[in-house]
Amino acid sequence: MARNTGTQTIGATAPATRRSVDEAVAWIDTHVARLGPEEIPASNAAGRVLAGDVAAVADFPPVDRAAIDGLAVRSDETVGASAYNPLAFRVAEAATDLLPGFAVRLNSGDRLPAGADTVIPFDYVQGGAAGHCEIIEPVAPGHEVERIGSHFKAGTTLLSAGRRLGPADIGVLALAGIGRVSVVRRPRIGLVLLGRGLSDPAQNAVPNADGPMLQTLVERDGGIVATERRVARAPDVVREVLAVPGLDGIFIVGGTGRGADDLAARGLADVGEVAIHEVALHPGGSAGLGRTAGGTCVFLLPGRPESCLWAYEVLAGRAIRRLAGRDPALPFRVQTMTTTRKIVSAIGTTEICPIRRLDDDHMEPVTAVARENLLSATQADGFVIVPEASEGVAAGARVAVYLFADRPTPDRPL
Amino acid sequence: MARNTGTQTIGATAPATRRSVDEAVAWIDTHVARLGPEEIPASNAAGRVLAGDVAAVADFPPVDRAAIDGLAVRSDETVGASAYNPLAFRVAEAATDLLPGFAVRLNSGDRLPAGADTVIPFDYVQGGAAGHCEIIEPVAPGHEVERIGSHFKAGTTLLSAGRRLGPADIGVLALAGIGRVSVVRRPRIGLVLLGRGLSDPAQNAVPNADGPMLQTLVERDGGIVATERRVARAPDVVREVLAVPGLDGIFIVGGTGRGADDLAARGLADVGEVAIHEVALHPGGSAGLGRTAGGTCVFLLPGRPESCLWAYEVLAGRAIRRLAGRDPALPFRVQTMTTTRKIVSAIGTTEICPIRRLDDDHMEPVTAVARENLLSATQADGFVIVPEASEGVAAGARVAVYLFADRPTPDRPL
Numbered sequence: 001m002a003r004n005t006g007t008q009t010i011g012a013t014a015p016a017t018r019r020s021v022d023e024a025v026a027w028i029d030t031h032v033a034r035l036g037p038e039e040i041p042a043s044n045a046a047g048r049v050l051a052g053d054v055a056a057v058a059d060f061p062p063v064d065r066a067a068i069d070g071l072a073v074r075s076d077e078t079v080g081a082s083a084y085n086p087l088a089f090r091v092a093e094a095a096t097d098l099l100p101g102f103a104v105r106l107n108s109g110d111r112l113p114a115g116a117d118t119v120i121p122f123d124y125v126q127g128g129a130a131g132h133c134e135i136i137e138p139v140a141p142g143h144e145v146e147r148i149g150s151h152f153k154a155g156t157t158l159l160s161a162g163r164r165l166g167p168a169d170i171g172v173l174a175l176a177g178i179g180r181v182s183v184v185r186r187p188r189i190g191l192v193l194l195g196r197g198l199s200d201p202a203q204n205a206v207p208n209a210d211g212p213m214l215q216t217l218v219e220r221d222g223g224i225v226a227t228e229r230r231v232a233r234a235p236d237v238v239r240e241v242l243a244v245p246g247l248d249g250i251f252i253v254g255g256t257g258r259g260a261d262d263l264a265a266r267g268l269a270d271v272g273e274v275a276i277h278e279v280a281l282h283p284g285g286s287a288g289l290g291r292t293a294g295g296t297c298v299f300l301l302p303g304r305p306e307s308c309l310w311a312y313e314v315l316a317g318r319a320i321r322r323l324a325g326r327d328p329a330l331p332f333r334v335q336t337m338t339t340t341r342k343i344v345s346a347i348g349t350t351e352i353c354p355i356r357r358l359d360d361d362h363m364e365p366v367t368a369v370a371r372e373n374l375l376s377a378t379q380a381d382g383f384v385i386v387p388e389a390s391e392g393v394a395a396g397a398r399v400a401v402y403l404f405a406d407r408p409t410p411d412r413p414l
Numbered sequence: 415m416a417r418n419t420g421t422q423t424i425g426a427t428a429p430a431t432r433r434s435v436d437e438a439v440a441w442i443d444t445h446v447a448r449l450g451p452e453e454i455p456a457s458n459a460a461g462r463v464l465a466g467d468v469a470a471v472a473d474f475p476p477v478d479r480a481a482i483d484g485l486a487v488r489s490d491e492t493v494g495a496s497a498y499n500p501l502a503f504r505v506a507e508a509a510t511d512l513l514p515g516f517a518v519r520l521n522s523g524d525r526l527p528a529g530a531d532t533v534i535p536f537d538y539v540q541g542g543a544a545g546h547c548e549i550i551e552p553v554a555p556g557h558e559v560e561r562i563g564s565h566f567k568a569g570t571t572l573l574s575a576g577r578r579l580g581p582a583d584i585g586v587l588a589l590a591g592i593g594r595v596s597v598v599r600r601p602r603i604g605l606v607l608l609g610r611g612l613s614d615p616a617q618n619a620v621p622n623a624d625g626p627m628l629q630t631l632v633e634r635d636g637g638i639v640a641t642e643r644r645v646a647r648a649p650d651v652v653r654e655v656l657a658v659p660g661l662d663g664i665f666i667v668g669g670t671g672r673g674a675d676d677l678a679a680r681g682l683a684d685v686g687e688v689a690i691h692e693v694a695l696h697p698g699g700s701a702g703l704g705r706t707a708g709g710t711c712v713f714l715l716p717g718r719p720e721s722c723l724w725a726y727e728v729l730a731g732r733a734i735r736r737l738a739g740r741d742p743a744l745p746f747r748v749q750t751m752t753t754t755r756k757i758v759s760a761i762g763t764t765e766i767c768p769i770r771r772l773d774d775d776h777m778e779p780v781t782a783v784a785r786e787n788l789l790s791a792t793q794a795d796g797f798v799i800v801p802e803a804s805e806g807v808a809a810g811a812r813v814a815v816y817l818f819a820d821r822p823t824p825d826r827p828l
Contacts, residue, residue, distance in 0.1 A: 025828070043626040046633070067786070069671045107610065108671055108718065122672060151787045158789060166818065167634060168791040171627030171719050175788060196521065212457040213585030219460070220581060257483045257522055258536060304522065305585050314828060327822040333747065334826070372481070373565045374589060375572060377582040385828055404580065408741040412748070414439070414728060414799055 018278035020388055021350040024289060024315055027275050029328070032297050032319045035185040035248060042173040045165050048183040049222070049325035054159045056176050059149030064112040067144040071103035071125060071133070072116035075141040086126060086134035103133060112145055119144040152176070162325060184325035187248040188226035189218050192241045194233050194255035194264060194303070209305040209374065210253045214312060221317050221331065222324030223249070238267025242292050248323055250296060251316060254303030256286040264288065264300040272298065280349045280388055283371065284311030289319075305374040310352045332382065332402040337363045343393040344368065345386035354380030355401060363401055380404070432692035434802055435728060435764040438703060441689050442732050446711050448739045449599040449662060456587040459579050462597035463636070463739035468573045470590050473563030478526040481558040485517035485539060485547070486530035489555040500540060500548035517547060526559055533558040566590070576739060598739035601662040602640035603632050606655045608647050608669035608678060608717070623719040623788065624667045628726060635731050635745065636738030637663075652681025656706050662737055664710060665730060668717030670700040678702065678714040686712065694763045694802055697785065698725030703733075719788040724766045746796065746816040754778045757807040759800035768794030769815060777815055794818070 037051030066072065073089065077100070081087045089103040098104050098115035106112075106119060121144065124137035152158060158172055159165070165173075165183075173181065193211055208230075215225045226247060231237045233255055242250060255264040256277075265277045268290050277288035277300065284307045288300035299316040301308045313330060322328045340358060343365045345351040354376055355363040365384070366376050382403040386392055393399050451465030480486065487503065491514070495501045503517040512518050512529035520526070520533060535558065538551035566572060572586055573579070579587075579597075587595060607625055622644075629639045640661060645651045647669055656664060669678040670691075679691045682704050691702035691714065698721045702714035713730040715722045727744060735742045754772060757779045759765040768790055769777040779798070780790050796817040800806055807813050 022827070043629070046630040069676070105674060107675060109610075152789055159792065164819075166792075167627050167630040168723055168788060170630045171623040171723065171788050172792050174623040174626045175719055196523075209585040209588040212588045213581050215457070216460040216581040216584045260519060261521060262483070305589055309582055309585065318828075329822075329826045330828050333820055374582060374585050375566055378573065378580075378586050405578075406747055408743075412743045413436070414732075414744050 017274070017276055018280060018285075019276045020280050021314060022388075024276050024279045024281075024287075025318065027289060028297075028315065028319050028322065031275075031291065032322045034325045035187060035323050037182040038185045039180050039182050042178055042181045043170065045173070045181050045183055046167065046170050047222070048165055048181075048186075050159055050161050050163045050165065051182040051184050051325075052161045053157050054173065054176075054178060054181060056152045056154050056156045056158055058154050058177065060151045060175060061146050061148060064148050065146050066106040066108055066110050066112060066119045067146045068119060068121055069108050070106060070119040070121045070144060071135075072098060072106050072113050072119050073103045073135070073139065074098065074100070074116060075118040075139050075143070077101070078118075078120065078135055078138040081124075081135045081138050083136045086136050089133050089135060091131050091133050103135070117141045117145070164326065185248075187218075187223035187320055187323035188246065189223050189320070190241070190244055190247040190250045191215070191225050191228040191253065192238075192250065193228070193230040193253045194238070195230050196233060196254070196261065210301070210303060210308045213305065213309065214251060214253065214301075217309075217312050217317060218320055221320040222326050223320045233261045233263050235263055235267055235270065238263055239271050242268065242271045242298065247296055249316075249319060250292070250298045251301050251312075252298065253301045253308060256288060256300045256302050258286075268292075268298055268300065274300075279311075279315065281310065281314060282346070282349045282351050283307040283309075284314065284352075285349070287311035287315055289315060306372060306377060309374065309377060314350075314352070330402055332404060333406070334400050334402055336398050337361055337401045339384070339393055339397055339399050340364045340395060342395045343384060343386060343399070345390060345392040347391050348388060350388050351386045353384045353386060355382055355384055357381040357401075357403070357407070431688070431690055432694060432699075433690045434694050436802075438690050438693050438695075438701075438729055439732065441703060442711075442729065442736065443742070445689075445705065446733045446736045449601060449737050451596040452599045453594050453596050456592055456595045457584065459587070459595050459597055460581065460584050461636070462579055462595075462600075464573055464575050464577045464579065465596040465598050465739070466575045467571050468587065468590075468592060468595060470566045470568050470570045470572055472568050472591065474565045474589060475560050475562055478562050479560050480520040480522055480524050480526060480533045481560045482533060482535055483522050484520060484533040484535045484558060485549075486512060486520050486527050486533050487517045487549070487553065488512065488514070488530060489532040489553050489557070491515070492532075492534065492549055492552040495538075495549045495552050497550045500550050503547050503549060505545050505547050517549070531555045531559070578740065599662075601632075601637035601734055601737035602660065603637050603734070604655070604658055604661040604664045605629070605639050605642040605667065606652075606664065607642070607644040607667045608652070609644050610647060610668070610675065624715070624717060624722045627719065627723065628665060628667065628715075631723075631726050631731060632734055635734040636740050637734045647675045647677050649677055649681055649684065652677055653685050656682065656685045656712065661710055663730075663733060664706070664712045665715050665726075666712065667715045667722060670702060670714045670716050672700075682706075682712055682714065688714075693725075693729065695724065695728060696760070696763045696765045697721040697723075698728065698766075699763070701725035701729055703729060720786060720791060723788065723791060728764075728766070744816055746818060747820070748814050748816055750812050751775055751777045751815045753798075753807055753811055753813050754809060756809045757798060757800060757813070758782065759804060759806040761805050762802055764802050765800045767798045767800060769796055769798055771795040771815075771817070771821070 098113045126134040252264045255262045272292040274290040286302045354366045512527045540548040666678045669676045686706040688704040700716045755778045768780045
């Protein structure tokens, strides 16, 4: 098929610099770095990434304490105790020091009274009414005693920089009395939807699917959409939105193609640098990336929702995850599976092929036509990335599959 | 070792009904059901579970439209076009109908003008200045035209009941013009921390780690902590907090053991049903469950943070996930791995054994002592559940491992 590459005067609005996905990813990895820290209450830090190591400020437990509910005694006073030789003790309450011949009733976590060196479980005790009991087992020193600092000592690194905080981490911070933590700032993203015919509702406009979808994607990856604007396609409008301060990234959605009103790349070129426009990626090939004169990274995302989705996943999302201090890789589990059908792909383009899982080890691609449709992405169980140099994958081949989620597991007991 | 099971008058405060984890899980599955629906804006529905199927209300696309930026023409007028035989057309703008001898310039997504049956890419076009162009390739009817309803037709089920909504789903809802969706209500949980010596700050109190940790866990599983109270250990206080209306579940934290002030089970028995108190689970064995007279499920969670964590994960969390309409299984990926060291476990108790991952196929258990420590849970990569009937697992055995998260993947290109 003849291709007009020379005198293309209709359509193209900016010199396109089509690059491979690898080149686009390399640009992101070179130019987009983890944001600086901010201090927040530890109880609000779930899901956030630690900006520095967190060390214990004090020993935990802070005192020697009972590991169980029981009686604190001197271990040497229990020597010889048995069911045939019960030893009599008097019972005192937790706050008191231990006197000879006494046992002090403790709840799990109570401080061990002075003079005691062990805690005897109630299972080894008879009686207890009227302040008396009998012990029927000898107990070794230190039994069921949690020593001061046995969980962690002052100065111990509890959680390391770069860790994404989960529920048990939040518990550890509280246990250690750490009220505030320094975490990587959440990337603030400006979303600019380039509308078409905004003054004429009868005209097709950018599908408004992109706004809510990108908001969900950015939040999934640790960012926040700080501003969302829908603006008319005019060069000065693009320049204006690229000048909004206080943002860590800007997405211009729509206007990335070669149509007459595709102003995204031109607008960015006016006020900064278009590093790449057009990526050898399908869907999503009209995407671009660059930065403003101030150094804010800018992604040009196609307006078609399925193209927008994949340009985000492969390119813009990586930048968000890097800014947020997360693993930059796609946030999906990868599993090697057998494809039951051939996967067809064009050489020279990295192709995203949605797949359906057939069983734990087998999958099939959805049809090429269905790929061009956001609904098919929601009906897929995951996708395969066929690299630029590949024509596809033969039926029966083993291939790395990115899985959206694990299957529900009704058969799993827990 | 002699055990005092008969005349136990010291310590135990309520008749315990120790049951297996299986029995506790069966009680949850029988008594805790998905909550009813609520209608919310579709753009806020990410992460929520659909209460019913969602069907398209109209065809999408709503009209025949251009799939690419290009020129709309009559395909029969392009027959015979080639680089050696360029065919001349006049160029009109999108809004106009197509007249013979004309091509209409379209942006991707524009409605196909009346009279056109195909869209020709700019690659097959020369010229274009001054309203004229030459077409150098013939194009088949329907080429790069997206037909009305080709993505989905009115009435098609787009998303099914029970689906947890992800970013692409939010996009599909927006694309289909569905502004509100019916989702499973988020379970509202009341958290009651039974404090010790609240009037005496010098006395040990319930570790306040449990509150923030449980808040994070409940949110992870789709619920919200609607109320959090720290109350003194007194029977009438427990009765009072169990009477708070508008909750879908209540967690009483602390006071679950056999100590003198362990009032949780007694308080629940006073106003409802203690179905199980003490579970053959370690850590977390003093947990209990039941419900109020009004039918609200109640979980008694140990105050020790590591016990609280595991009692939540295995028992209370399952209830939250069921209420929220999610998969009730533990929200971790399970992978079969080889243990390089023996895992020791007591027969008669389901044991949670934190593990460290050594490589993609090998792991080792953390020591038994380290298990009794919340920090060790944060340092683990996952855990093994050794069932009640097992004494443990030999070194070299293959075992199902619950993994907290996938490893960071610096070596993965995407």
